[in-house]
Amino acid sequence: xxxxxxxxxxxxxxxxxxxxxxxxxxxxxxxxxxxxxxxxxxxxxxxxxxxxxxxxxxxxxxxxxxxxxxxxxxxxxxxxxxxxxxxxxxxxxxxxxxxxxxxxxxxxxxxxxxxxxxxxxxxxxxxxxxxxxxxxxxxxxxxxxxxxxxxxxxxxxxxxxxxxxxxxxxxxxxxxxxxxxxxxxxxxxxxxxxxxxxxxxxxxxxxxxxxxxxxxxxxxxxxxxxxxxxxxxxxxxxxxxxxxxxxxxxxxxxxxxxxxxxxxxxxxxxxxxxxxxxxxxxxxxxxxxxxxxxxxxxxxxxxxxxxxxxxxxxxxxxxxxxxxxxxxxxxxxxxxxxxxxxxxxxxxxxxxxxxxxxxxxxxxxxxxxxxxxxxxxxxxxxxxxxxxxxxxxxxxxxxxxxxxxxxxxxxxxxxxxxxxxxxxxxxxxxxxxxxxxxxxxxxxxxxxxxxxxxxxxxxxxxxxxxxxxxxxxxxxxxxxxxxxxxxxxxxxxxxxxxxxxxxxxxxxxxx
Numbered sequence: 001x002x003x004x005x006x007x008x009x010x011x012x013x014x015x016x017x018x019x020x021x022x023x024x025x026x027x028x029x030x031x032x033x034x035x036x037x038x039x040x041x042x043x044x045x046x047x048x049x050x051x052x053x054x055x056x057x058x059x060x061x062x063x064x065x066x067x068x069x070x071x072x073x074x075x076x077x078x079x080x081x082x083x084x085x086x087x088x089x090x091x092x093x094x095x096x097x098x099x100x101x102x103x104x105x106x107x108x109x110x111x112x113x114x115x116x117x118x119x120x121x122x123x124x125x126x127x128x129x130x131x132x133x134x135x136x137x138x139x140x141x142x143x144x145x146x147x148x149x150x151x152x153x154x155x156x157x158x159x160x161x162x163x164x165x166x167x168x169x170x171x172x173x174x175x176x177x178x179x180x181x182x183x184x185x186x187x188x189x190x191x192x193x194x195x196x197x198x199x200x201x202x203x204x205x206x207x208x209x210x211x212x213x214x215x216x217x218x219x220x221x222x223x224x225x226x227x228x229x230x231x232x233x234x235x236x237x238x239x240x241x242x243x244x245x246x247x248x249x250x251x252x253x254x255x256x257x258x259x260x261x262x263x264x265x266x267x268x269x270x271x272x273x274x275x276x277x278x279x280x281x282x283x284x285x286x287x288x289x290x291x292x293x294x295x296x297x298x299x300x301x302x303x304x305x306x307x308x309x310x311x312x313x314x315x316x317x318x319x320x321x322x323x324x325x326x327x328x329x330x331x332x333x334x335x336x337x338x339x340x341x342x343x344x345x346x347x348x349x350x351x352x353x354x355x356x357x358x359x360x361x362x363x364x365x366x367x368x369x370x371x372x373x374x375x376x377x378x379x380x381x382x383x384x385x386x387x388x389x390x391x392x393x394x395x396x397x398x399x400x401x402x403x404x405x406x407x408x409x410x411x412x413x414x415x416x417x418x419x420x421x422x423x424x425x426x427x428x429x430x431x432x433x434x435x436x437x438x439x440x441x442x443x444x445x446x447x448x449x450x451x452x453x454x455x456x457x458x459x460x461x462x463x464x465x466x467x468x469x470x471x472x473x474x475x476x477x478x479x480x481x482x483x484x485x486x487x488x489x490x491x492x493x494x495x496x497x498x499x500x501x502x503x504x505x506x507x508x509x510x511x
Contacts, residue, residue, distance in 0.1 A: 073114035075395075077104065078408045078418040085414025087391050088462040095462045100391060104417050107456035108393075110448040117423040118432045118442050124399030125305065127425025130442075132510035136190035137500045140197040143167065144187055144214070146494030148224075149245050152477055152487040155227035157242055158216040160187040162200050164496055170211055173252040175458035177212040178280065180239060180263030182287075182427065183511045184316040186221020187214035188502035191260055191286075191427045191510070194444045196499075199454055208455055211253070215242045221502060224493075225324040228331035233262050233292060234379025236270040241488045243279045244471060248478050251466055256457055257283035258450070261427055261511060264288035264394070265381045271392065272384035279468035282457035284450055285394040287403060287427045293376035294405045300348035307348060309402055312508050314352040318342070319506040321356070385411030391461070392416045393453050395446060397424030419449070427510065 079085070085100040105112060121127045144160035151157065163170070177199050181192055192214060201207025216223045217231040217238060231238060246255060257280040259267030264285035271278050289295045299310035321328060322342060329335045334356070341347070341355040353372040369375040377383070385407055392413075396406050398420050410416040421429065429446035469480045477487030 073422050075419045075421045080410050080412050080414045083414040090462040108449045108452040115421050115445050118430045121430050124401045124425040127428030131428045140193040142193050142197050142499040145496050148491050148493040149488040150491045155218050156224050158223040160214040162212050175210045176253045176255050177258050178255050179214045180259045180267050182261030184320050186216045188499045193499050219324050225327045233265050239270050244478050245488050247279050254281045259285045261287045268381035272387035275389045281463045282390050283392045289403050290382040291405045292380045296349040300350035310348040311346050314347045314349050316507050382407045386413050395419045397421050400426045402426045
């Protein structure tokens with residue numbers, strides 16, 4: 001009898017089949033059928049193990065698309081080991097100090113319940129893709145009133161307030177959610193509106209009754225580019241100047257930061273840099289990329305689907321730059337890089353930053369950097385997490401195809417809590433809810449814990465106002481005492497519009 005382990009096996013297409021037929025012919029007919037399935041399985045396994053590394057990675061990606069998890073769906077919540085953070089909570093008898101762990105668990109009960117992804121969106125790739133290609137034009141409608149502010153370096157930001165002051169009266173001390181969008185996004189993005197809409201809805205309609213402001217970075221969401229500088233993931237000065245304007249306009253209101261993806265990275269870096277002087281009383285970071293070097297390197301050098309994400313993100317940035325190339329070309333450094341950048345047929349994030357971002361000067365950076373890697377390490381938020389001095393809730397998904405490495409040690413910061421959900425993709429977190437008999441609709445699960453957190457830090461947290469360094473007026477500009485290099489003023493433009501109607505041609509939404 002021919003033993004299976006003694007059979008000679010070839011792993012090339014036709015030769016493999018020929019050897020298989022030859023070997024099986026040597027087996028006695030009475031036992032041939034019994035051993036044939038085992039032998040075929042061994043041949044296939046050996047062939048797969050001998051396949052090139054790239055093939056195995058590709059197969060792994062396909063299997064990942066089909067994989068489902070049957071483990072507990074309750075999100076995992078991480079706090080600093082060995083250090084118990086406490087937050088001041090307002091009560092009838094004054095202020096009491098509550099451990100952050102107890103504050104999160106008591107105020108955000110949805111984090112103790114399961115998150116079950118929509119059955120058709122059972123992994124991170126599908127969740128992310130639905131956020132890109134889904135139609136959200138009929139849900140979470142928000143009417144904004146845009147204000148344009150000019151910065152001291154000549155740049156322009158657009159601040160989209162909601163609700164407009166002429167549509168609904170709100171007291172001056174109403175909490176304000178200050179939102180920072182993702183890469184090339186804006187106030188029109190569905191993931192932004194999914195939180196802003198219920199946060200600003202009247203209390204009698206089930207909302208929080210808050211005011212909200214979306215800070216649109218330079219060139220984003222129709223914001224005009226009026227300087228030689230755009231923006232990047234490490235620049236916090238634009239956020240800092242926007243908060244000056246908001247704090248001057250509403251000095252009695254507490255400001256709560258809300259960041260999405262790249263905007264979450266900016267938010268965390270701002271909180272860390274400002275420390276006790278932060279104008280934000282608390283923060284919430286969704287889908288934060290944390291380690292930008294890891295994100296860009298793995299996407300740009302990974303399997304085909306990783307490179308697809310990398311090229312999509314780089315395409316968005318390249319499209320944005322092309323639309324403002326005439327103005328940006330006035331920057332000597334950028335004028336040298338733009339021809340090479342615009343000539344790249346399908347750049348990855350790493351390619352893009354090789355020609356553009358790490359040479360892009362910023363007031364709070366050490367530009368130019370020696371390499372994109374140096375820029376990513378400087379601009380990342382995971383390495384400054386320990387410097388945050390206000391309560392921060394961060395939520396990430398464990399199957400996010402863009403963000404793989406998470407700071408589960410929360411930087412050893414007792415004021416930071418990291419929640420990791422099983423499933424959700426990048427800024428997805430879609431779940432199915434019953435809407436009627438035999439009818440279900442997809443909603444974003446993440447808005448439940450976020451709204452619970454916003455209510456807790458907006459109403460239960462004891463804070464002293466005003467926060468931040470004292471403001472002053474230097475000529476026409478609002479600035480901070482001791483920071484003459486920063487400042488802003490309101491300029492003409494803007495107006496009212498519906499967020500879901502704003503369309504930016506050429507950009508892939510959802511990031």
